[in-house]
Amino acid sequence: MSKPRARDLGLPFPGTPGPLNAITDVPGLAVGFCTLTDPEKKMRTGVTAILPRPGKQPKPVWAGQYSLNGNGEMTGTHWVNDAGYFVGPVMITNTHGVGAVHHGTTKWMIQNYSDYFTTEHAWAMPVVAETYDGVLNDINAMHVEPDHAIAALDAATTGPVAEGSTGGGNGMICYEFKGGTGTSSRKLPIGGQEYTVAALVQANHGIRPWLSVLGRPVGQLMPEGALHSREMGSIIVIIATDAPLSGLSLRQVAKRAAIGIGRGGTPGGNNSGDIFLALSTANDGPMPQQAEALLTKQELNNELLDNLYMAAVEAVEESVVNAMVAGVDVPTVKPEGKTCHAIDTARLRAIFAPEADQPKAKLARV
Secondary structure, three states: OOOOOOHHHOOOOOOOOOOOOOHHHOOOOEEEEEEEEEHHHOEEEEEEEEEOOOOOOOOEEEEEEEEEEEOOOEOOHHHHHHHOEEEOOEEEEEHHHHHHHHHHHHHHHHHHOHHHHHHOOOOOOOEEEEEOOOOOOOHHHOOOOHHHHHHHHHOOEOOOOOOEOOHHHHHOEEOOEEOEEEEEEEEEEEOOEEEEEEEEEEEEOOOHHHOOEOOEOHHHHOOOOOOOOOOOOEEEEEEEEOOOOOHHHHHHHHHHHHHHHHOOOOOOOOOOEEEEEEEEOOOOOOOHHHOOOOOOOOOOOHHHOHHHHHHHHHHHHHHHHHHHHOOOOEEEEOOEEEEEOOOOHHHHHHHOOOHHHOOOOOOOOO
């Protein structure tokens, strides 16, 4: 049975979400997971797959990338920054799983786009990102294998997105509560047309005293069970939209993820890999090698993008909270004997109850 999401708890997030309040509200985009859990092997990890353009034909996905703090990895971004696009899926896993996932995803691309790889001098450069799950998972055992990436890709669907301990988010911790996968979306009109902006996060960042939810000092109101004395995690943010944007404009959108996670309280700690990618599924077309000499694409006027930037900020902010409220208590493996607790959703709900119903709470000394 799925747990209530943040809005179900009465948290008054701004903006108008899509029907699923998920990244799959972007038409055609699919998400899949391979979740690996075995307590006897100290295994709690996995792989998340995002397919912006499902199908058997490779097509460019217009994109922009931004790093708030670079203590992490997201492969393929040198080409994104030079060309303004990538081809294929976006994958998220743990730090020591990047190579295996890259290998499996490359194999999947060669098989899935077989005609293209057979007839062209084609190369695969998938985007693979990571966060560190070594507190809840024996990361040095390198449980993630190439076939797990293929399984996540084969499981991709355009329906609701499972949150919390799913896929690459399985072993992640957020503000010292159980974290992981979270998602949210926003719908907004621009120039008489309705567009969707959505986010998916792998939230593994922050320490308890920093945590703020919609301006409330939740981390200070719930200080119990903290695990760390300093930041030792990361967050990957993928923002997707069906709005037609250039690679340059999408880099501007990716930058807004920093504001979205900052609303939750993190300053982007030194040990945190805070790495963001924004992509657009608009301007569907052939690979540049197979296209005409003159390319014609639509692009929204940058002067009209302020509300889209705000929608991206809101979707990222809500995604992080959705990742936490989906959490369950999990024992630690390094060190052993502790528990990473899920956020107490009843207490979180009470913090946002009408003032007359508010329990009296004191801020903890930090």
